[in-house]
Amino acid sequence: MRENILKISGLTKHYGKITAVNALDLEIKKGNVFGLLGPNGSGKSTTLGIILGVTQKSSGEYQWFDQQPIASQRKRIGAILESPTFYPYLSGVQNLKIVCRIKDVPQQRIDEVLKIVGLYERGRSPFKTYSLGMKQRLAIASALLSDPEVLILDEPTNGLDPQGIAEIRQLILEIAAGGKTIILASHLLDEVQKVCTHFAVLKNGKKIFTGSVAESLSGNDGVEISSFNIEQLEELAKAYKGVKQIKKNNLNRLEVQFDDQVNILEFHQYLIEKGIVLNHLAYINKSLEKQFLELLSA
Structure with a gap:
């Protein structure tokens, strides 16, 4: 040490x-x-x-x-x-x-x-x-x-x-x-x-x-997703077990945060089975800025 x-x-x-x-x-x-x-x-x-x-x-x-x-x-x-x-x-x-x-x-x-x-x-x-x-x-x-x-x-x-x-x-x-x-x-x-x-x-x-x-900064802070039917996508995401928070950003995409137990591939498969095809899926990288603002507002 x-x-x-x-x-x-x-x-x-x-x-x-x-x-x-x-x-x-x-x-x-x-x-x-x-x-x-x-x-x-x-x-x-x-x-x-x-x-x-x-x-x-x-x-x-x-x-x-x-x-x-x-x-x-x-x-x-x-x-x-x-x-x-x-x-x-x-x-x-x-x-x-x-x-x-x-x-x-x-x-x-x-x-x-x-x-x-x-x-x-x-x-x-x-x-x-x-x-x-x-x-x-x-x-x-x-x-x-x-x-x-x-x-x-x-x-x-x-x-x-x-x-x-x-x-x-x-x-x-x-x-x-x-x-x-x-x-x-x-x-x-x-x-x-x-x-x-x-x-x-x-x-x-x-x-x-x-x-x-x-x-x-290790890991990620959820995913950013989008589809042609953003309203239905949001409803299905909200219904998925382990989703902690969903918000729509200024790109008209959903930012979805999960519990640690959630497997992103299983979540994607769930959406496909419900008839939703994503046209965008990307990990949201962690940043000190977000953590800092959360700490200051706590």
Whole structure:
């Protein structure tokens, strides 16, 4: 069993009468790409601020690696909590040299991290000439300077265009493939689904779900069916034992959900025996979006 990188127990943060984080329990294993998923105001950024020691908790505990205080773990953790801020008239390399002095890490890592994030060719260009995606990649480069075991990213694709989002996602996957543990906060379901191995959903500061992305997306979520007589098809589907839910979508097709015991082939055979010929039959793939919306509305 893989070791814990981070364990959070009963973590709570109050801002006056507002509870931003409410009795949060989490365990993040080494090698995970762990997503904190939730709408704005759900407590994601506050949680990251607490575990990085920049926000005071009201109660609860968190433990990095072992029981040493967070101050002694700084070089093992790289983080970006806000929009990247660098000196606009200095180059990427010059800005990273300043970061090296602040973090007390050798400047020999600069070229290496620029290559990792794909900015080596533009490292001597002024920061002000960078696109938003390049600025975000430079911020990730700065977080990698100490070669940390853990990388923490708060909304890493926020404000980027589709190309920039795709580039940052690919970069995160490449960094994770190198063995680092990554914790990222996001309100974008697609980002978590495509990048993360595990995730937790937060709502009003509370954890309402946690699990692996692969398990959440395994199997299917029923079938989409259609025939020339959609009304009769709907009546027969409703009468079939094991059908949990039926709804008509905007394509005038039926989306049918079943109990786990239902065999789709037997259901199809039942329709044929009743004189219904389908002109469309397709599995509905599971998505985090549907589960997320169901969790938030519960």
